[in-house]
Amino acid sequence: MPNNTSHNKTYSIVPGPKMGMVTPDFLEAIARVARRHNVPLLKFTEAQRLAFIGQTPEETELIWQELGHSTGPKKPVGIHYIKACPGKTWCKYGVQDSLSLGAKIEGALLNLALPAKTKVGISGCSMNCCEGFIRDIGIFGRKNGWTLVFGGNGAGRPRFGDIISEDLTDEQLLIVMEKALKYYSAHARKRERTARFMDRTPLSALQNALAAS
Numbered sequence: 001m002p003n004n005t006s007h008n009k010t011y012s013i014v015p016g017p018k019m020g021m022v023t024p025d026f027l028e029a030i031a032r033v034a035r036r037h038n039v040p041l042l043k044f045t046e047a048q049r050l051a052f053i054g055q056t057p058e059e060t061e062l063i064w065q066e067l068g069h070s071t072g073p074k075k076p077v078g079i080h081y082i083k084a085c086p087g088k089t090w091c092k093y094g095v096q097d098s099l100s101l102g103a104k105i106e107g108a109l110l111n112l113a114l115p116a117k118t119k120v121g122i123s124g125c126s127m128n129c130c131e132g133f134i135r136d137i138g139i140f141g142r143k144n145g146w147t148l149v150f151g152g153n154g155a156g157r158p159r160f161g162d163i164i165s166e167d168l169t170d171e172q173l174l175i176v177m178e179k180a181l182k183y184y185s186a187h188a189r190k191r192e193r194t195a196r197f198m199d200r201t202p203l204s205a206l207q208n209a210l211a212a213s
Ligand code: SF4
Pocket: 085, 086, 087, 088, 091, 092, 093, 094, 095, 123, 124, 125, 126, 127, 128, 129, 130
């Protein structure tokens, strides 16, 4: 990821962690490598990840290697990140296990090729701390299961996502989510985010596709 600054051109890398969960070993490894390479800035991103900012391309490769990767992650355009709250295991308000669901989504759908980057937010209750209504895919828990929201965006042209299914088990959610993403993939323009796609797509068309497939 290049950063153009007024005085030079530098790069940033984002080595994780998954869903904002860190261990002391992870933090020690990050600190060790950052010190060794005089990384000018470490930044927690909006997506619960940690970014090294301001490297040369050569340093970028070395840092990836020292953190245990042969190079930066390479995957098709698709799920950009999965953001999840602590869920019922760790939060007294949680009614569903958001971290476990996040791991299942990652295992099943992370490498699905999509027209544009797709952000996922999972919350363990309807307080929606991971802001599911402004994610491409928003998921939040209620007593009877998961609610699935599609087509949200919180950037320059915000869009409130549409609820496309409710009361889902983990397994049902994976099936409906995959169907929705495949419908999006088949009908969206290249680089068209889900929010812009849903601006021009009747919700009924998506719902009919989910019911038919
Ligand atoms: S969404 Fe609910 S379960 Fe998740 S952190 Fe917020 S209050 Fe807790």
